[in-house]
Amino acid sequence: MNKELPKVYDPEKIEEKIYKFWEENGFFKSSINHERKSYTIAMPPPNITGKLHMGHALDNTIQDILVRFKRMKGYEALWIPGTDHASIATEVKVVQQIEKEGLSKKTLGREKFLERVWKWKEEYGNTITRQIRKLGASCDWSRQRFTMDKGCSRAVNEFFVRMYEKGLIYKGERIINWCPNCKTSLSDAEVEFKESEGKFWRIRYRLCEGDGFVEIATTRPETLLGDTALAVNPDDERYKNLIGKKAIVPLVNREIPIIEDSYVEKDFGTGVVKITPAHDPNDFEVGMRHNLEIIKVINDRAIMNENAGKYRGLDRYKARKEIVKDLESEGYLIKVEDIKHNVGKCYRCSEDIEPMISMQWFVKMPPLAQPAIKLVKDGKVKFIPDRFSKIYYNWMENVKDWCISRQLWWGHRIPAWYCEECGEINVSREEVKVCSKCGSDKLHQDEDTLDTWFSAALWPFSILGWPDKTPELDYYYPTDTLVTGYDIIFFWVSRMIFSSKELLDKEPFKNVLIHGLVRDAQGRKMSKSLGNGIDPIEVIDKYGADALRFALITGNTPGNDMRFSDEKILSSRGFANKIWNAARFIHMNVDGTNLENKLCRDPDTIEKWIISRYNTIVKKVSDDMEKFELGGALQKIYDFIWDEFCDWYIEFSKIRLQKEEDYSQTIRNTLVYVLSGVLKLLHPFMPYITDEIWCSFPHDGKSIMVSSYPHYDEKLSDKAAETEILGVMEVIRAVRNRRSEMNISANKRPTLYITSEAGANLDKYEEIIKTLTFSNKIIFDRLPSTDDFVTIVASCAKVYIATDELIDKKEELCRLKKELESSKNSLERSKQQLLNQDFVSKAPKNVVDKVIDTKKRLEKKVIELQKSIDVFK
C-alpha cells in the first residue's frame, strides 16, 4: 500500500494474493502445543456433488470468524475441513450421468459403477473446497478429510462391529421407508411430509355371515390387495357386534378377520380401518399385535407384484385407477371425497415414499438416546440459542430405531459376510474368509451400504484418528464449537452426540452454534426450482469476500433466518471502501515520518478520548465474540470506525495536523495505533482488507491473522477526557444544527461567542470548533457585539452565533421559548421521578444518579434559556 492508492477499494486485486500468502506461510496449520489451549472446529463436510451456496457461505464464514478470533486470542486453533461422499445424492447424480450415455447401474456392474463415481469425485469433488478458499476460510488444508477415506472407513467398520457386538445394531424385517425412484430404504429423518390433495375413497366390504356390508375409508385403495384385517375401536358401539367376525376383501375375495385395536379412531372416516401390514407403518404395528398375515403387493419399483392378481405389473398409481374402476363397477365403491393429507416424499428426489416391509439393518436407539439427552441436560453440550435443545430433546425422546442400510453402491459397504453353508452372519472389521461358525469359505458380503449420516455421525472424532488413541484426539477432542443450520439437527448433530458418547464417553463438541437459512430479498428459501439462488462466488467476484462476509453477519442473530439482498451487499462494500479510504488518509499523513505504532507516552485529551473509546470497544467486542453475538460485535466495530474514528477523530486530526505541531507525532501515532487495533477486531470478519491495510503500516509479525487480539486495559479508560470531548462534539453539533435550521449557507462564516462552564476548556478546541462549524472566528467569554445572533445552550457552554444578517428576533424568541418549554417539561419529569420515594429507594444507584445529573443539567439549561429570553426582550 502506498500513496498512489486508488480512491476505490478493489478486492479482486488483493484477495487471491493474500490467501496464497497465508497458505504458503502455513498460518492455517495447527499442531499440538501443550503450552496452549486448543480450540477446534470440525467443518460440516459439504457434499462432493455440491457447489458453494449461501448456506455454506454463512456456515463457513461463522466458523472462520470464530477460529480466527481464537487464534488471535492465543489458542492453538484448528479448523479441519473435509467433504462428504453423500451416498444417495452423489449416486443419483452419477446415475443420471451414465444414463445420458445409455448406460445403467445394471449394465455397468458394481465395480465399474464405483469407478465412475470415484472418477466423478476426483473431477468435481474439489470444486467446493476451492470455493471455500475464496471465502477466506482459514482451515488447515493439510488435514483435509473425506468421509470415505481410509481412516473414516475404518472408523465406520469399528463403530458397526462394536455396536453389533453390543446388540445395538441388528438386522431385522421391519417396515421401512422405501423410495421407488432411488430404490433404497431411507431413515425416518429422510422423509419429508408435504400436504397434497388426495381422495378419500369409501369402500364397502362384504361380511362373511349374512348379506351385510361394512364400510371403510382409505386414501390408498391399491393396498387393499394386501389387506389382512379390518379394525375398529374396542369402544365403538356401532361396531361392537362385528368384532371377531369376518369380512371379504373385494376384488380378491379373501376372508379377513375384523379385530379391535385402540389405534383406530372412532371419529375419523367411518371408524373402520383396513389393515395392510406390509405397506403402512401403523398397520404393521397393528399386525404385530394381532399376529396378522403380511402380504406384500407392491415391489421395490412401486409396481404391483405377483400377489396383486390381475393388477400385477401395473404401477401403483395405475393400479389405483384400475382398482377404483373395478370397485365401482362391482358396486363396492360408495363415495369419493376430496381430502388434504400429508404424503411422505423422498428428501432427495421428492418421489412418494412407499412404506414397505423389508429386511434391513437398524441401530437400536433407545439405549443410546438416554445418555445423549443427559449430555445436553448436564450442559456438556450447549445449543446456542438454547431453544434448540428443546427440539433436540423432543426428537431424542421419541426417536425410533434408525434404519442404516441403503440399497446403494456408493458408500461404506456393510461389514457383514453371510455364510452360504450355514447362513451365519459374520460381522467383522476385516474381510471374512472363513465362517466363524461352520468354517466354510463360501461367504459373500452384504450388498448394501450404510446411510451417509452413519459416517457423518463419527466425523468429529474419526478425523482426529479414532479408533486409534492418537495424540490429536487427546489434545483437540472434544471439539469446541459446531456451527450448523437448524435443518440438520436430527440428521447429524444428534447422531454425533450419541455416537461420541457411546464410543468415547465424551461430548463431541461443547457448543452447537445454530444459524438460520439465508433467504432471498423477498424472504423466500433459495432454491434451484425457483431460480432465486444468489451465487456467493458471483458476489465475491463482484464485491469481494469481505463484503460478502460482512453482509452475511451484520444484523443477524443466532438461529434466525436472514434475507440477503443487493442493498446489504452494497452497504457492506461501502464499509470496506470507508476503511480503505481512512487508511489512505492516514498514509498521506504519516508516510515519511518517524512513526511508531504504539501508545504514545504523552497523549493530549483528544488522544485520551479516542483511546479510551477504543478500549471500551475492545471490551464490548470481545464480550460479544465470547457469547457468539457476532452480529453485535460487528455492529460495534462498524459504528466505532465510521462514527467515532472517521467522522470525529480523523476530522479533528486534519485540523490539528495543520496547526498543532507539537502534537503531530502523537496524532500520527494514535491514528495508526487505533486503526491497527480496530483492524484486529475486524479481522475475523473481514480478513483480507484488514490484513492488506494492517501490513501497510508498521507492525509486528507477518500478518494480522497471527497477531494478538487487543486486550482491554482499564488504565486506558478515561471518563474525564470522554466528557470533555463529548462537550466539544455537542457544541459543534449544536452549531451545525442551528445553522442548518436557519439556512445559514455553508459559505457564510459567522463569528461564535462562547462562554464555557468552568473546566470545560473549550478554548483549547478553538481551531477545531471554528473549522467544523464553518465559523470565521471564536470570541470567548464575551457577549456578541451585534444584536443579530442566535443562542445555543449546551451542557458545557453557551454559544452565540453572530451573523452579519438581520435575525428575525420574533422567530428566535419564539424558538427559545419553545426550547425552554420542552426543557421545563423534561425537568419536571426528572423532578417527579426523584420525588417518587419508591423509585429513589428501589431503583439502583446508577439509575438514580443519572436522573439527578439530568435534573441538574436541565435546571442549568432552563436558567440559561430564561436569561437569553430576558436579554432578547
Add this chain to the structure above:
RNA sequence: GGGAGCAUAGCUCAGUUGGUUAGAGCACUUGCCUUACAAGCAAGGGGUCACAGGUUCGAGUCCUGUUGUUCCCACCA
C-alpha cells in the same frame, strides 16, 4: 394434534440479566464536489414497539390471553 420462532420507522433488521427521551442500514427531505472516501459529508422527517390485560417505582424487554405469520415434529387409515 404437539412444539417453536417471528410481529419494533416506508423496507430489512438490531435492541444481551427490565432502567428513564427505542437504534442502524437502505429509502426519503434539505444543504454541501469541505484535499481519505459523492460507494462521501452535514442536518432533518419518520415508530401509540401486533392487540388486550397483568406484575413492577419503571415493560419493546417478564407473565397470561388474543390475532396474524413462518417453521418443526407427529401422521387420522
